[in-house]
Every structure is written in structure tokens, then in C-alpha cells.
Amino acid sequence: MFKNPDKAPKSYTPAEALPKIAAFCAYQERTQKEVADKLKSYGLDEDEAGEIIIRLGREKLLDEERYAQAYARGKHRTNGWGRRRIKMEMKAKGLSEYCIKSGLKELDGDEYYDKLKQLLGQRAAREKESHPQKRKMKLMAYLTQKGYESDLIQEALGELADES
Known part of the structure; x- marks a missing residue:
């Protein structure tokens, strides 16, 4: 959808903005x-936006800890991201250290390692490099980029080599 540059964004009063932002959060x-960015786009100042954010928090429509938990689960299961990548992305979103830790606790250790092995197996099957050392380095680089920890990558690569 194209936005008309001549048309100014619509401004809302706090009373008009509340149901819109509640739907946005729901x-x-x-x-x-x-x-806060969405409320700013509605033409509200920081004080008005702050009051609405507090109200949304009280009404349990806005909960950053719950957000972090859902984010960590979702990015791990659908994108195959590791803890390091998830943590970095959550920091970029401005989440507190407490919320980040709470989100990362959602990742089950066995499921996490199984996902790592699944990604490794898929990538190894597609990898064309035949030189063993170069192949290992490419697989490690891929999993590191996904955000997995080096010790877990080494362990999974060892298991893959044992299976071969």
C-alpha cells in the first residue's frame, strides 16, 4: 500500500488512541x-504515551517478559536461531537483561540441541565442499551465524563424524 506524501498522518487524542493501541497489542x-513508536505516530506526546503504556501494562496487554519468552521460542523453533543470536536481537529491541534471561529460559536444552543437530544435518547434506577441514569450518561458520555456542557445535560435529 502506498502512502500519500501530501497527506499528513492522522492525530488521535489519548482516548481515541487507547482502543487502537489495545488492538495493536492484542x-x-x-x-x-x-x-511508544506507534503512539508517537498517532501524534501523542511522551507523557500521554507513557500513561497509555502504563495502563496497557496494568491490563496485561503489554508484558515485555511474556514478549521475550514468545520471541525466544518462536525464533528458535521457526528460524532455528541459537541463544546468542536471540539474545543479540532482543538487546537490539531494547529489552531488559531480566526479560532476556527469562526468554532464554524458555529454550529446552534437549529440544535446543536437537534443533542444532537437525540444522547441522540439513546443512551437511547440502554442503558441496569435499575437503574435511574446509567442510567442518563451513558448517561451524553456518551454525555460529545462527547463534549457537561453539562447544555445542563441536559436540554436534563430533557426533556427525561418528555417524559417518
């Missing part, structure tokens, strides 16, 4: 930063 989990 649709999916949001961070306070996302909500």
Missing part, C-alpha cells in the same frame, strides 16, 4: 518501544 506480543 494482535501479537509487542515491546514497549514498539508501542
Whole structure:
């Protein structure tokens, strides 16, 4: 959808903005930063936006800890991201250290390692490099980029070599 540059964005009063932003939060989990940016786009000042954010928190529509937990689970299961990548992305979203730790606790150790092995197996099957050392380095680089820890990568690569 194209936006008309001649048309100014619509401004809302706090009373008009509240149901819109409540629907915005109910649709999916949001961070306070996302909500604040949306309220700013509605033409509200920081004080008005702050009051609405506090109200959303009291009404349990906005909860950054719940957001972090859902984010960590989702990015791990659907994108195959490791803890390091998830943590980095959550920091970039402005989440507190407490929320980040809470989100990372959602990742089950066995499921996490199984996902790592699954990604390794898929990538190894597609990898064309025949030189063993170069092949190992490429697989390690891929999993490191996904955010997995080196010790787990080494362990999974060892298991893969044992299976071969």
C-alpha cells in the first residue's frame, strides 16, 4: 500500500488512541518501544504515551517478559536461531537483561540441541565442499551465524563424524 506524501498522518487524542493501541497489542506480543513508536505516530506526546503504556501494562496487554519468552521460542523453533543470536536481537529491541534471561529460559536444552543437530544435518547434506577441514569450518561458520555456542557445535560435529 502506498502512502500519500501530501497527506499528513492522522492525530488521535489519548482516548481515541487507547482502543487502537489495545488492538495493536492484542494482535501479537509487542515491546514497549514498539508501542511508544506507534503512539508517537498517532501524534501523542511522551507523557500521554507513557500513561497509555502504563495502563496497557496494568491490563496485561503489554508484558515485555511474556514478549521475550514468545520471541525466544518462536525464533528458535521457526528460524532455528541459537541463544546468542536471540539474545543479540532482543538487546537490539531494547529489552531488559531480566526479560532476556527469562526468554532464554524458555529454550529446552534437549529440544535446543536437537534443533542444532537437525540444522547441522540439513546443512551437511547440502554442503558441496569435499575437503574435511574446509567442510567442518563451513558448517561451524553456518551454525555460529545462527547463534549457537561453539562447544555445542563441536559436540554436534563430533557426533556427525561418528555417524559417518
